[in-house]
Amino acid sequence: MTTRVTLISPARSEASESFRFDDGSELSAAGVREARAARAAAGALLEGAARVAVAPSARCVRTAGELGLRDAAAFADARLAGCGMGRWRGRTLTEVSEAEPEGVARWLADPSTAPHGGETLVRLCARTAEWLTEAASVYGRVVAVAEPDVVRAAVVHALGAPETGLWRVDVAPLTAVRLSGRAGRWNLRAGLALDGAGERT
Numbered sequence: 001m002t003t004r005v006t007l008i009s010p011a012r013s014e015a016s017e018s019f020r021f022d023d024g025s026e027l028s029a030a031g032v033r034e035a036r037a038a039r040a041a042a043g044a045l046l047e048g049a050a051r052v053a054v055a056p057s058a059r060c061v062r063t064a065g066e067l068g069l070r071d072a073a074a075f076a077d078a079r080l081a082g083c084g085m086g087r088w089r090g091r092t093l094t095e096v097s098e099a100e101p102e103g104v105a106r107w108l109a110d111p112s113t114a115p116h117g118g119e120t121l122v123r124l125c126a127r128t129a130e131w132l133t134e135a136a137s138v139y140g141r142v143v144a145v146a147e148p149d150v151v152r153a154a155v156v157h158a159l160g161a162p163e164t165g166l167w168r169v170d171v172a173p174l175t176a177v178r179l180s181g182r183a184g185r186w187n188l189r190a191g192l193a194l195d196g197a198g199e200r201t
Helices: 029-037 039-047 058-066 093-099 101-109 121-135 148-159 163-168
Strands: 003-008 051-054 140-145 175-182 185-193
Touching (some): 003 121, 029 058, 039 140, 058 140, 093 101, 121 148, 121 163, 148 185
16 A cells, blocks of 8 residues: 655745744745645645645644645644744744854754753654654545654655754755655655646646
């Protein structure tokens, strides 16, 4: 039984445009326009899915809605939420690095630490792997609008890479990563733009 999991990153938000750790802010005006422009391509994916899930953040729920998912909040799954950043939430990495340089160095080097008082990268990767394992039990297509952190964690899991590999994965707004496989073995197709090209099957 083959499962195809498509993870869609949210459109640009007020936080992402200013390079801040997500603070629950809504999509920016540009993000709304871009999500609406991608609706035709993403809508076909959503309509044909055996299962749909959405991260509970404002930006992911709004993205899913603009892409054509009705009552998007009803599909929320907390396992698709971004990494809990504790007291760093809403701040830029530059600001945090200036205020807590040793904490940032530990966070970047050791995925089992959480100097910000939030969630460790190890935990983020574990809950992402848990969600993927559950998704693998679904025959057909699974589509999720997930936070970029979760998309990175899914890529790391699919490749069998260490948690520190998250820092090597860039996730642009409104792009899709596709995982296809069975019995825990995944093939990866990354960086698909939601412009109608290549995202219909």
